[in-house]
Amino acid sequence: MKKIVKYILVTLLILFVLVQFYPRNNNNNSTAITQTDISNVHHVPEQVMQVLKTSCYDCHSNHTTYPWYAQVQPVSMWLGHHVDEGKDELNFSEFGQYNLRRQYRKLEEINEQVKSGEMPLDSYTWIHRDARLSEAQRLLVADWVSVLRDSMQANYPPDSLRRKK
Ligand code: HEC
Numbered sequence: 001m002k003k004i005v006k007y008i009l010v011t012l013l014i015l016f017v018l019v020q021f022y023p024r025n026n027n028n029n030s031t032a033i034t035q036t037d038i039s040n041v042h043h044v045p046e047q048v049m050q051v052l053k054t055s056c057y058d059c060h061s062n063h064t065t066y067p068w069y070a071q072v073q074p075v076s077m078w079l080g081h082h083v084d085e086g087k088d089e090l091n092f093s094e095f096g097q098y099n100l101r102r103q104y105r106k107l108e109e110i111n112e113q114v115k116s117g118e119m120p121l122d123s124y125t126w127i128h129r130d131a132r133l134s135e136a137q138r139l140l141v142a143d144w145v146s147v148l149r150d151s152m153q154a155n156y157p158p159d160s161l162r163r164k165k
Contacts (some may be wrong), residue, residue, distance in 0.1 A: 024076040028083050030062040036096030037061075042103075043151075048144045052092060055120045055131040059086030062093040067127075082121070104152055104161045111145040114138050 033040070039049055058064045064083055069075050090106055098106065113119035115138060125132045133141075152161060 019073045022073050022077065024071065024073065025080040026064075026066045026070050026076060028062060028064040028080075028087075029066065030093075034062070034093050034096075036094050038092045038095035041096035042148055045144060048140055051133065051137050051141060055125075055128075055133060057092060058124070058128075058131075059083050059121075060090045060092050061087075062091070082124075100152065100156055100160045101162065104149060107145045107149055111142050114141045 038044060038052075044052070059082055064079075066079070070079050090110070095103060095106070110119075114133065117133075120128075120131050120133070
């Protein structure tokens with residue numbers, strides 16, 4: 001019995017060492033703020049920007065701040081996967097590339113995700129305690145989304161924001 005445990009542990013250790021050779025993909029850390037960043041295409045109050053940067057930008061922008069353990073596999077793979085998936089859904093660095101309809105819808109989704117507490121992901125706030133949102137911060141995001149969507153409605157024809165019936 002003891003022998004088996006030892007055998008399993010050694011095998012796990014070897015696997016852990018081998019998986020370190022799998023290439024790390026920690027390169028979503030551009031420092032240039034794009035022209036299409038949401039802060040350049042819409043009015044984002046300082047306090048809201050702070051929330052987005054602290055609680056969302058690691059997964060929803062081109063600017064991930066990688067923790068030291070991102071150097072370790074398989075953590076690197078796992079984080080990279082989250083960033084890819086997050087950016088597919090919503091990339092604040094490319095917000096200005098979305099058409100108006102998509103921007104308008106994404107804003108509503110942002111509000112829903114934040115209100116329901118689904119975003120930021122639990123697996124993230126578990127470690128990044130400062131990314132957890134207070135009730136006041138949730139309201140701040142909700143107000144911002146509502147004002148911004150209203151101003152889009154005032155500035156663009158309805159057809160450009162909503163799918164035609
Ligand atoms: C740890 C990474 C991570 C963080 C931090 C994070 N997200 Fe996400 N987000 C994801 C991933 C992965 C998805 C796609 C899969 C899913 O929906 O769970 C996603 C999906 C979304 C979606 C689309 C959901 C839908 O189906 O409509 C929105 C909107 C969103 N996130 C907003 C936010 C906002 C706003 C914040 C900050 C308050 C945030 N996220 C923080 C990883 C993250």
